Amino acid sequence: MSIARAxxxxxxxxxxxxxxxxxxxxxxxxxxxxxSPVVHTPQEGKTKVIAYxxxxxxxxxxxxxxxxxxxxxxxxxxxxxxxxxxxxxxxxIDLITFDADGKITDFKVMVRPLKAVNKIWEMMAAELERQxx
Amino acid sequence: MSIARAxxxxxxxxxxxxxxxxxxxxxxxxxxxxxSPVVHTPQEGKTKVIAYxxxxxxxxxxxxxxxxxxxxxxxxxxxxxxxxxxxxxxxxIDLITFDADGKITDFKVMVRPLKAVNKIWEMMAAELERQxx
Numbered sequence: 001m002s003i004a005r006a007x008x009x010x011x012x013x014x015x016x017x018x019x020x021x022x023x024x025x026x027x028x029x030x031x032x033x034x035x036s037p038v039v040h041t042p043q044e045g046k047t048k049v050i051a052y053x054x055x056x057x058x059x060x061x062x063x064x065x066x067x068x069x070x071x072x073x074x075x076x077x078x079x080x081x082x083x084x085x086x087x088x089x090x091x092x093i094d095l096i097t098f099d100a101d102g103k104i105t106d107f108k109v110m111v112r113p114l115k116a117v118n119k120i121w122e123m124m125a126a127e128l129e130r131q132x133x
Numbered sequence: 134m135s136i137a138r139a140x141x142x143x144x145x146x147x148x149x150x151x152x153x154x155x156x157x158x159x160x161x162x163x164x165x166x167x168x169s170p171v172v173h174t175p176q177e178g179k180t181k182v183i184a185y186x187x188x189x190x191x192x193x194x195x196x197x198x199x200x201x202x203x204x205x206x207x208x209x210x211x212x213x214x215x216x217x218x219x220x221x222x223x224x225x226i227d228l229i230t231f232d233a234d235g236k237i238t239d240f241k242v243m244v245r246p247l248k249a250v251n252k253i254w255e256m257m258a259a260e261l262e263r264q265x266x
Contacts, residue, residue, distance in 0.1 A: 002206075035224070035245070036245070036246065037245045037246065037247070038245070038246050038247045039246050039247070040222055040224075040245075040246045040248070040249075069209065070206075071204050071205070071206040071207075071209045071210075071211055072204070072206055073135075073203075073204040073205055073206055074204075076202070076204045077204075078204055078211045078226075078228075080228070089173055091168070091173075091241075091243075092243065093211075093226065093228070093243060095211075095213070095226070108224075108245075109245075110224075110225070110226060110243035110244065110245045111243065111245075112168070112169070112170045112171070112173075112241075112242075112243045112244075113169065113170065113171050113172050113173045114170070114171045114172070114250050114251070114254060115173070116173075117247050117250050118247070121247060
C-alpha cells in the first residue's frame with residue numbers, strides 16, 4: 001500500500017475537524033514547505049505552514065468544501081476538492097507528500113478557475129490578517 | 134498496475150511530439166471532456182478537446198515545459214509540470230482519466246501561481262484565435 005494512502009486517514013480527520021493549529025502541529029514535519037495557489041515563493045517551516053493551513057480551514061468553513069477524488073502513489077497524495085466561495089464555484093487540489101513517519105513534508109495547492117483563484121486570494125489575505133491582528 | 138500507469142507512455146509520446154491534432158485524435162475518447170484552468174464551464178467532445186490541447190502544445194513549445202512528478206492510481210493520472218512563460222514561472226498539473234481501452238475521457242488542468250494563470254489565459258486565447266483565424 002502507498003505510504004500516502006496509509007497516512008491519509010489522519011489528514012482527513014484533521015481537515016474534518018477544521019484544521020486547528022494543534023492538530024496541524026501533530027501532522028506537519030518541522031521542515032514542511034507550503035506552496036500557495038496564488039504566490040510563487042514557497043513558505044518554509046512548520047510555523048508558516050500551520051498559519052496557511054489553519055487560515056484555509058477557516059476560509060473554507062461553511063463553503064460546502066468537500067474532497068471529490070483521491071489519487072495516491074508512493075509518498076504522494078492528490079486530493080481534489082470543490083467548494084463555493086460566496087457564489088463562486090471553486091475546484092482545486094491538495095498535493096501532499098508524506099515522509100516514512102507519516103508526517104507531511106510538502107503541501108501544494110492549486111485552484112481553478114481564474115475567478116476562484118482571485119477569490120481565494122482575497123479571502124485568505126483577509127483571514128491571515130485577522131489571525132495576525 | 135494502474136490502468137493510467139500502463140497507458141501514460143502513449144500520452145508522453147504525444148506530448149513530446151507537440152500534441153498534434155492527429156496524435157490527439159488517436160488517444161482521446163469521443164465523449165472526452167476538458168476542464169480549463171481559467172474557465173469553469175467544461176469543454177465537451179473530442180473536437181473541442183483537440184482544439185484546446187493542440188493550442189496548449191503550441192503555447193508551451195519553447196517554454197522549457199517539463200513533467201516533474203507523476204502520480205497514478207487506478208484510471209487516474211496526475212502529471213505535474215513546470216514551464217517559463219515569457220519570464221513567468223508556471224507550475225501546473227494535468228489530471229487525466231483513462232478508460233479501459235486506454236483512451237482519455239477527462240482532462241483537467243490547474244495552474245499556479247496567479248500570475249501564471251493570467252499569463253496562460255492571455256497566451257491560450259491568442260493561440261486559439263490564431264487557430265480559428
